[in-house]
Amino acid sequence: MDFTPRPIDAVAKELGLGPEDYELYGRGKAKLELSLLDRPARAKGRLVLVTAINPTPAGEGKTTTSISLAMGMRRLGKNAVLALREPSLGPVFGVKGGGTGGGKASLTPADDINLHFTGDIHAITTAHNLLSALADNTAYFGDVVADKGELDPRQISWGRALDMNDRFLRKCILGLGGKASGIPREERFDITAASEIMAIMALASNYKDLEERLSRIVIGQTYDGKTITAGDIQASSAMTAVLRDALKPNLVQTQEGGPAIVHCGPFGNIAHGCNSILATRLAMNLGDYAITEAGFGFDLGGEKFLDIKCRTAGIWPRAVVIVATLRALKMHGGAPIKTCGEPDVEHLKRGIEHLEKHLETAYAYGLKPIVAINVFPNDVAQELEMVEHSVASLGARLARSEGFSKGGEGAIELAKVVSEVVDATDAAPPEPKYAYELEDSAHDKIHKVARTVYGAKDVLFTAAAEKQLQRIRELGYGKLPVCMAKTQMSLTDDPAVHGRPRDFTITVREVRLSAGAGFLVALTGDVMTMPGLPKVPASRSIRLLPDGTIKGLMQND
Structure with missing residues (x-):
């Protein structure tokens, strides 16, 4: 079924909004008024966090899965509202390409969102x-x-x-x-x-x-x-x-016409990796299910979503969806990128251990984990069943998703599982359970994140980091949350180490004070706050066609 984008007025009307509640930015975008948050919520606002295993070059499809989940719920007649981050031009022109999903599970107008959007x-x-x-x-x-x-x-x-x-x-x-x-x-x-x-x-x-x-x-x-x-x-x-206009969240739509609120875009490996609290609150006020994602893997964006964003906003998810693919799991099991799409039971078996660590982390936060397997056409049934058996042995649910190729139709199974898990929490919603308490010292906070979320044995602080922490304590900021800046490719601080490593040490080389944001940034390993371009940047494939259409912004475009 082909879908034609709806006028943004129609999307807003579906949310119960009138013309006074938003400001149009062209035909397909609108700024939502902050006064909407002063009104009583018009929906149940059950929050669902979508995260993933640690990224690999094989791809996981977290944003695609988030979008297709919302579309699948809408096909089931559910009132679901997305709350996603804005793409940065760095990745758009660098390695990843656009950040608006892919295939039949994307946002629209994708070109605008991936380029200048509303100027935020x-x-x-x-x-x-x-x-x-x-x-x-x-x-x-x-x-x-x-x-x-x-x-x-x-x-x-x-x-x-x-x-x-x-x-x-x-x-x-x-x-x-x-x-x-x-x-x-x-x-x-x-x-x-x-x-x-x-x-x-x-x-x-x-x-x-x-x-x-x-x-x-x-x-x-x-x-x-x-x-x-x-x-x-x-x-x-x-x-x-x-920043007056930039603070207002942006309303767009999915490829199937469902509402999506897109706002702010901190990276999950060097910042806290979540869209704005304002956007999430609006999604919760306007939707029975507010679906949001956190950047990169559960060890980075997911942890910061819970320990920083949820603590600040006074919110907590009903469930967490962890996205994985067979290919990515095989890479975590040691398979090379060239063969990870082929049947390979041994590498998959070892890679499942990586997924199991993220499931254990979800339980440590008191959350109900759901594994979403982003299915590729050549995935083998026996290998999918292997993952299902392993996930079930840990007491978690699993659903296959084909949102990339089938849109909302391909995510109906996932939408049913998520709604079942979330609806079951209505009588007793999960209580916040953080990895650390604010009264802990900065050293203890970092140790607890490293041990609970990464599975590390210990944390080493360089002399420079110790000096910076001492200065931070003297200034009275020692009780702030910590924002770990770490490679997204591994549970460790070494991007070359995949799978589920054990007995490793995390090295904190620098600690920066972000007093306005309200957290301390602990830089580990070789992570950089200014990325570099790859040898062949994605920008080489981007071109403007004579009719004004832009090609190459998205991967496989």
Whole structure:
């Protein structure tokens, strides 16, 4: 069955919204008014988290599965609302291609969402660099900041941002060209998805909260070692103005016309990897089932969704869907990418151990796990049954999904299983159960995440990380949650280690304070906050056709 995108007004009407509740951005997009959150919820708002095993080059299809699950539920007559992240241009032009699903399970208008959309990410980039410029300007003129003194240009810790993969900007020198051009110093660029402002946007509850969080951003220190914030240099009000429209979530639709709220896009490997609290709350207010996803594997985006986002928002999912493919499991079992699509019982058997670790983690959080097997046409029935048997032995449910090739029809089995599991929690919804408590020390928080979620034996802190943690404690921020920056490819901090490793150590090399976002970022291994482009970037396949159609934004396009 072919579907024609509906006018966005019709999608909004399905949610019970009137013209005063949204602002049109072209034909297929709209900004939702924040005042909607002041109204009583019109639906049951059962939250479903979609996550996955650790990514592999073979692919898992988490976003595709999230979209097809919502479409499958809609085909069953369920009131399901999606809440997803906005794609970053870095991956679009780099390795992954677009972030709007794939095949017959995608969002529309996909081209717009994958490119400039409604300008949210550009606004975040601008607000970030406005603060950078104001910080340098403060140091350049030697302004005395409040009663703290002058900002030391050598101790400015706030970098710059760009929504693009560009390894050459990880470390650079600025301020060259003589006195009129500034103060020469070393600088770093982060990709916008790793910006603290992206995290703040995703966690802010309203405009007042947004400005207060922005004002708490630490930008550097004075010559006497006193901390300077964005509020100290009177930057937060202008930054909030820049972000006015960007704080409003965006309404689009699935390929089958169902509602999807898309907002904010922090990466799950270097930030907390979830769409905004505002978008999730709107989905819960407007839908009986609010389906959302967390970036990369359960060990990264899933953990941060629960320990950071849910704790901040006061919400908790009814169930967690863990997406996997036979190919990816075989790669975790040691199979090479060239043969992972072929029958291979031995490698699959070893790879299932990786899936089992994520199921154990779900149980540690007190959640009901459901495994969604994203089925490929050449998957072998015997191997699918192997996975089903292993999952059942751990007390979890499993459903096959063919959303990529069949859309909502291919996800009806998954939709039935998810609705059964979720509906069964109505009498006694699961209570929040975090990996750590806020009163724990930062060291203990990191140890608990590493042991419970990764399966690590121990955590090693470098001398630099220890010094940074000491400074953070002295500033009074030691009780904040931790946001682990770790490779997404492995449960360890080494991307080459697949499967379910044991007796390994995680190394924390640096700890950054994100006072505005309200967490500490622990950087492990070689993870970077500014990715680089691959040897053959995805941008080489993107082209504009004479009729205005863009080809190559999505994988296999």
